[in-house]
Amino acid sequence: MKKTLVLLLCLLFLIVSCNSQERDDYDFEGITLGVHDLFNVLTVFVEDNLGGNEVILQGWDPSSFKDYEVEAYQVFLTKDTKIINEGSGEELQMVSRHEFFSGHSETVASTLLFHPYRKVAVKVEETFSSSVSSNRSNYIMYDRSFLPIYRAKEVRLFPLTFNDFVLTNTVHxxxxxxxxxxxxxxxxxxxxxxxxxxxxxxxxxxxxxxxxxxxxxxxxxxxxxxxxxxxxxxxxxxxxxxxxxxxxxxxxxxxxxxxxxxxxxxxx
Structure with missing residues (x-):
């Protein structure tokens, strides 16, 4: 009985260690705010001093932006960027602007990269340094200018949930x-x-x-x-x-x- 318990604990430790190591392979995790202006640039929100790591969708106070600080990044997606579906481990293909807007069913999983409020992890090509953007005059949902920008080596898409569906359909x-x-x-x-x-x-x-x-x-x-x-x-x-x-x-x-x-x- 003791041997079985020890083996189970060791197995659990290995699983947790592997998951932790896999997360450590990425430079940052956050929530996508969708593409902005350029089709291949994705805004990833990490946290701010208003809602922590949650995006505030309604009822924020404009006066709060006098000392507004946010950690967020513009992620430049290239033809070499790997996009990994966390749920299946499948590597997804980037789609063209035409495919995205025409809604071909075979590109469904990939186009969901561009849906806002999806959790992602990002590994960048350059040497990454976390950075907080300070003294901003508007909320991240409305002003994404002058954010640090990196080229994405790999983007891992975490599974979407039904709550994400409700959020996507509630925000506007x-x-x-x-x-x-x-x-x-x-x-x-x-x-x-x-x-x-x-x-x-x-x-x-x-x-x-x-x-x-x-x-x-x-x-x-x-x-x-x-x-x-x-x-x-x-x-x-x-x-x-x-x-x-x-x-x-x-x-x-x-x-x-x-x-x-x-x-x-x-x-x-």
Whole structure:
């Protein structure tokens, strides 16, 4: 029994040591803020003196920026940059601007590199030195100028989660806005039908409700959505997510149910 316990402890130690060594191979870890201005330059946020290592999406105070400091880097992606999927160990190929915006299904995993708020680890070509940018006049989400820039030797993509999906779909929601996000299977479903239903809902709302409350609508294809590893209860399609600036409010597989819920929220 004692021998078995010792062997298990040794195995655990080796696993932890290997993971620690693997992390140590990278120069920094952070959250991507997506591409900015240039398609092959990725902004990676590490931490700041407002939210620590978390990005503040809503409710920040502009007066806080008098002494704002942030550690963030511009990461230049080249044709030699290795992009590793942490979950599978697979090396992904960089996609061209055309492939990214045309949304070919075979490039789904790679294009998700450019989706904001994904956790990554970066190894750079140059000698790396951590640096805090001080005396900045605006939040990192709105001002990425004059950040240190490095060429990426390797970028490791950590697995996305369903919470990342909710965050991605919440960040641009304004106060008094309700957003409907529809996830559908393009092989069996027609996206245009949902836009037609949304138009009917919108026309009904503006004719009878407070115009200060408004509803937006967007769609996701299943291959993109499943990169966020949704729980099993969200893997029957179509599915409609109702969100506001605070996050996920409701989900349903039935459009009429989604429309009824939106109307009930706006009535309050």
């Amino acid at each position: 929601i304004q106060p008094d806005e309700i957003s409907i996000t529809a996830v559908y299977d393009p092989s069996t479903d027609n996206m245009n039908n949902y836009y037609f239903d949304y138009d009917k809902l919108w026309n009904s709302l503006i004719s009878s409700q407070d115009p200060s409350a408004y509803v937006t609508f967007q769609t996701w294809e299943v291959p993109y959505f499943e990169q966020y590893h949704p729980p099993s209860e969200y893997q029957q399609y179509p599915i409609f997510f109702i969100l506001n600036e605070d996050g996920l409010l409701y989900d349903t597989h039935d459009w009429d149910d989604a429309a009824e819920y939106v109307e009930s929220v706006i009535d309050k």
